[in-house]
Amino acid sequence: MGDYALLYILFAPFMGAIALIFVSNRQAMLVRGIAAGAALVSLLASLYLFYAYDHVKGGFQFVQRFEWSHQLGISLHLGVDGIGTPLVLASGILLFAGIFVSWHIKDRTKEFYIWLLILAAATIGVFMSLDLFFLFFFYELSVIPMYLLLGMWGSHTKQYNEMTDPEGLKRRDSVGFIFNFGSNSKEYAAMKLVLFLSAFAVAALMGILLIYKFSGLNTFDILVLREQAKLMNIPVLGTTLDKIIWLLIFFGFASIAPLWPLHSWSPVGHAAAPAATSMLHAGVLMKLGHFSIIRVAFEILPETTRELMPIAAVLCMFSIVYGGFVAFYAKDTKYVIGYSSSSHMGYVFLGMAALDYISLTGAVMYMFAHAMATGMLFAMAGWVYDQTHSRDIPALGGLSNRMPFISGCFVVACMASIGVPGTVNFIAEVMIIVGSWNKYPFQVIVAVVGIVLTLAYLFKMMRGLFYGPMDQKYSHAHDAVSLVDRLPLLIMITVSIGFFFFPMHLYNVVRSGVDPLISKIIRVVPVASLNREAFDVKRETTDPPETPDAPLLTSNPSPLTPHPSRGLE
Amino acid sequence: MTFALTISPSDLLLLLPEILLTSWLCLILIIDFSFPRLPNEQLAYFSIAGLVATLGCLAWFDITGITGTLFANMFALDRMALFFKMFIVGSTILVILASIDYIHRFKFFRGEYYFLVVMSALGMMFMASANDLLSVFVALEFSTIGFYVLVAYLREDMASNEAGIKFFILGIFAAGLLAYGISLVYGETGKLVFSDMQAAQATPGLVIGFLLIFGALGFKIGAVPFHSWIPDTYHGSPTPVTAFLSIAPKAAAFAILIRMFFVALATFKPIWALLIVAVSILSMTYGNIVAIAQKNMKRLLAYSGIAQIGNLLIGLATGTKMGSDAMLFYLLTYLFANIGAWAIVIAVSEAIGSEEIDDYSGLGRRSPFLAFSMLIFLLSLAGVPPLAGFIGKLYIFVAAIKEGLYVLITVGLINIVISLYYYLIVVKKMYISEPHDRSPLKISGPIKVVLYVCLAGTLTIGIYPQPVTDWVVSALLMFSNLADPTASLPVPPAVIPFGG
Known part of the structure; x- marks a missing residue:
């Protein structure tokens, strides 16, 4: 099966969704079984992919290419490098866990699993696309299922549910209610999410179309474009074309990441979504942003990336601090986790902005680690909501008596989210901090403050939910006892802790993807700023130090403290 | 003669x-x-x-x-x-x-x-x-x-x-315009056949004549301002x-528009391209914005149709072979999504006797098949992958970007987002709102056939468009003498004219 691993991972969920169409909603167990089976195939294939990926060889592996439209220059070109592989694995794990987290959904079970599978498959598709068209295709395909998942199985906020007077009920049902920004119904959240992401996606599409036109190669293939596209030094509107393209691509994809001024759809969306959707959404969907920026902007426009990436370094501070403070004051469990996710995504941007081997490796590992941590948190927030029908932290409390297993797991999830040693998050965070210190010391200090903030709001939420006095109306709440309910949490905890003790393979795989990318970005000299002679001289001097770097660090035996001297040299 | x-x-x-x-x-x-x-x-x-x-x-x-x-x-x-x-x-x-x-x-x-x-x-x-x-x-x-x-x-x-x-x-009135335009054009050129008119001079009478003919055809296709x-x-x-x-x-x-613009008026392309760009921008924007306010399904689809015509005109504005290929392709995708959506309006109005969007509430529970089909057709009209409409829109945009119609593409892309809003309002009614009446709907056999055909068309063209693109490309081989943008592309102009 080796060569076709990507096809199994990508098409198993699609096939599962198609098979589900022909099953009746009354056979609930069969529906769940098919969904779980499809997710299992995808998970096993992605595990195989992860361990079969040859990090010594590096580059794009398991490549599949099918001609799709020769008039438009599109082919279904799939392949993963060291950056895509762990993210595919994370999607596989979260999809499998998500199927079990939503095991008890009664309303339109079949439709729920169909959309969930399509959502996950589309996400996975982005992580393995080597064609700009298909990258966008899968990206946009992942947005619409979110609308239905949020709208049909989501939950309203407290304010919305309190509008029970006749006037309020009338207003709740009007179409124009979607513009009522204060009350955050699930319809509002779903619509906001789709419109926001689509609006920025079309900006990215404009960037993709400009690349297509000005490369003149009549192809959307990323591997061809990154070798042959000459997009530099085309003056336009008082600046150069590559900058415009880069900004379109960067902000187009950063909206889903979500970078600070573009984040507002995300917490609202997380809050409204059902647990499994939030898991996938925060766990992997948000990483589509970082991943697409790396895949498109870093690969095709390396010079411009080096020039403009400081934008991300500035904005990520706002992400970290703003997200952290809002999460601290939020009263709704899912808002806390949602804002914490958007705050933590700031770390990834910091790691990317530093354009350093260690920091970018850390950023990719952090994406993987965060997927597990936030997946656990959302799964448990969902469990608490299912049991108590409340997400209001002040109203809840003392649930640890009723649900010892959940509260135990919650502690682990908080530890992972904070980045306490013992979870893979710690390794990733340390790598981001160490790697970025050289270039952005101030941002690193902000990031460390952000970690303290994380600690504060997560512990505050933990205390609010599980300790203190318990309201008697929650006495019927019960723990996750059956295997089906415990399995997803156990899987994610195992992965999170397991990769702390055995991080070598993850590190090597990610590093093999990061190395060629960073060496390409930091080697090239912007042609615009230098004349030809200076270019040649400079090139000679910058070339040599690039090579010894990589082997030195790949052979580093202890990635727990990834060569701290490296950051200070 | x-x-x-x-x-x-x-x-x-x-x-x-x-x-x-x-x-x-x-x-x-x-x-x-x-x-x-x-x-x-x-x-x-x-x-x-x-x-x-x-x-x-x-x-x-x-x-x-x-x-x-x-x-x-x-x-x-x-x-x-x-x-x-x-x-x-x-x-x-x-x-x-x-x-x-x-x-x-x-x-x-x-x-x-x-x-x-x-x-x-x-x-x-x-x-x-x-x-x-x-x-x-x-x-x-x-x-x-x-x-x-x-x-x-x-x-x-x-x-x-x-x-x-x-x-x-x-x-x-439009017929009158057409007849008057034809008489002016004939008076100026002495020709009636499109292919004979190719080298004619742009005299005022000829310009007015063709504008009148375009007005009459614009009435037929329902482009703003003839909508x-x-x-x-x-x-x-x-x-x-x-x-x-x-x-x-x-x-x-x-x-007729393709024959007229690509054959008779091929030499005046820079002039009429501007006209088409303006009409296209107006149609897309007007159709989509007014559609937001609609409460009746038929009116919503009517305004969305105006916007779709604006999208099609992007292909005409390119004036290239690829643009016309894209138009034919887009028309096919529009055929399936549009007829499918109208067939559902017929089915729903037969079953519940109403065409108001509000009465589509809970259609997802009352008739999952109808609601799912409607979802597919509306999303195809909006241009969401993996449906035919997405490929159609992309084809047209690719043809347009090769001609450098940046403003037009930007407007087109923004309009996709606007149109998503009102299509999703219908989706919200169908899937999220609770039904007023829970009784299931009956669908008759012929309507089912129409829906199956349209669903199959929308999905297959969206997932594998190659056979259809081959067909439209070969259908328009006679235009292959038109400037092919790919042939002369690699040297981009020093300053890109942002505009028409």
Whole structure:
């Protein structure tokens, strides 16, 4: 099966969704079984992919290419490098866990699993696309299922549910209610999410179309474009074309990441979504942003990336601090986790902005680690909501008596989210901090403050939910006892802790993807700023130090403290 | 000029589809008069049989490559004409299938309904072949006369009568514009056939003449600022007629537009491209913004149709072979999504007697199949992958970016987002809102067939468009002499003109 691993991972969920169409909603167990089976195939294939990926060889592996439209220059070109592989694995794990987290959904079970599978498959598709068209295709395909998942199985906020007077009920049902920004119904959240992401996606599409036109190669293939596209030094509107393209691509994809001024759809969306959707959404969907920026902007426009990436370094501070403070004051469990996710995504941007081997490796590992941590948190927030029908932290409390297993797991999830040693998050965070210190010391200090903030709001939420006095109306709440309910949490905890003790393979795989990318970005000299002679001289001097770097660090035996001297040299 | 009209049997072969359909038309009328007690479905299936035979004949022409011109170039049967004829006949079949249920609402003349539909289709087949201004006029009026009657077919319904009057008055006005424009153009050039006019000078009379002709065709396709009849006429007409009106005449008018702009006016491209860009931007923006406020499904689809025409005009504005390929492709994707959506409006209005968006509440629970189909069609209209509409929009944008129409593409992309809003409002009603009444809906067999065909078309074109792109590219091979943007591309201009 080796060569076709990507096809199994990508098409198993699609096939599962198609098979589900022909099953009746009354056979609930069969529906769940098919969904779980499809997710299992995808998970096993992605595990195989992860361990079969040859990090010594590096580059794009398991490549599949099918001609799709020769008039438009599109082919279904799939392949993963060291950056895509762990993210595919994370999607596989979260999809499998998500199927079990939503095991008890009664309303339109079949439709729920169909959309969930399509959502996950589309996400996975982005992580393995080597064609700009298909990258966008899968990206946009992942947005619409979110609308239905949020709208049909989501939950309203407290304010919305309190509008029970006749006037309020009338207003709740009007179409124009979607513009009522204060009350955050699930319809509002779903619509906001789709419109926001689509609006920025079309900006990215404009960037993709400009690349297509000005490369003149009549192809959307990323591997061809990154070798042959000459997009530099085309003056336009008082600046150069590559900058415009880069900004379109960067902000187009950063909206889903979500970078600070573009984040507002995300917490609202997380809050409204059902647990499994939030898991996938925060766990992997948000990483589509970082991943697409790396895949498109870093690969095709390396010079411009080096020039403009400081934008991300500035904005990520706002992400970290703003997200952290809002999460601290939020009263709704899912808002806390949602804002914490958007705050933590700031770390990834910091790691990317530093354009350093260690920091970018850390950023990719952090994406993987965060997927597990936030997946656990959302799964448990969902469990608490299912049991108590409340997400209001002040109203809840003392649930640890009723649900010892959940509260135990919650502690682990908080530890992972904070980045306490013992979870893979710690390794990733340390790598981001160490790697970025050289270039952005101030941002690193902000990031460390952000970690303290994380600690504060997560512990505050933990205390609010599980300790203190318990309201008697929650006495019927019960723990996750059956295997089906415990399995997803156990899987994610195992992965999170397991990769702390055995991080070598993850590190090597990610590093093999990061190395060629960073060496390409930091080697090239912007042609615009230098004349030809200076270019040649400079090139000679910058070339040599690039090579010894990589082997030195790949052979580093202890990635727990990834060569701290490296950051200070 | 003199016409030497000698018709040989081999010339008649080129007219075979039209002759076949004309004789079938007479048969329909004769059968309707001779057997007044014949159930209407029988007549419908009889009409469909004729149309299928015509479609087969056209497909045979297309495969064996039978092409040619007749009557001193008035009537051209090339691959493009064949494409449009198949398109029109195919959409007519789907419309007749969708109207079998609806027909009981007509108090009188149920049999003539099929006659009129097929007659309009015949007129539009001539439009697809019209290669000079006279045959444009004759064919266009021939097809429109059928619609004047069809639009007002619900005699007891005031809205239908209003729609008929509105359509008739504005249609006659457009016919006047067309005739006046033709006379001006003929006066300036002394030519009527498109291909003879190629080298003409741009005199004021010629410009005004072509503007008038464009106005008349703009009325047919319903582009802003010639759109004012669309919402009321679509709303008032019997729904199957609306479905027919929203796709077939537009395709036929686009056939004429392509011939006129790409053949007769190829040398003036920089001038008319600006005009088309302006009309396209206005149509997209106006259609999408006004559609947001609609509460009636038929009006929503009417305004969304105006916006879709704006999208199609992007392809025309490019003036390249690839742009026209993209238009043909887009028309096909629009055919399936549009007819499918209208068929659902028919099915829902048959079941619950309402066309208000609010009454679509809970359709996802009452009829999962209808709701799912509607979801697919609306998302295809909006341009969401993996549906046909997405590929259609992308094809048009790729063609446009090669010509450097940045402003137009930007407006088009923004409009995708605006249109998503109102399509998703309908999706919200269908899937998220609770139904007023939980009883399941019944769908009749013919409507199901239409929906299956449209679903299959929308999904397969979206997932694997290669065969269809090959088809449209080969249908327009005659335009391959037009400037091919890929050939001269690698040297970009020093300063990119951001604008038209």
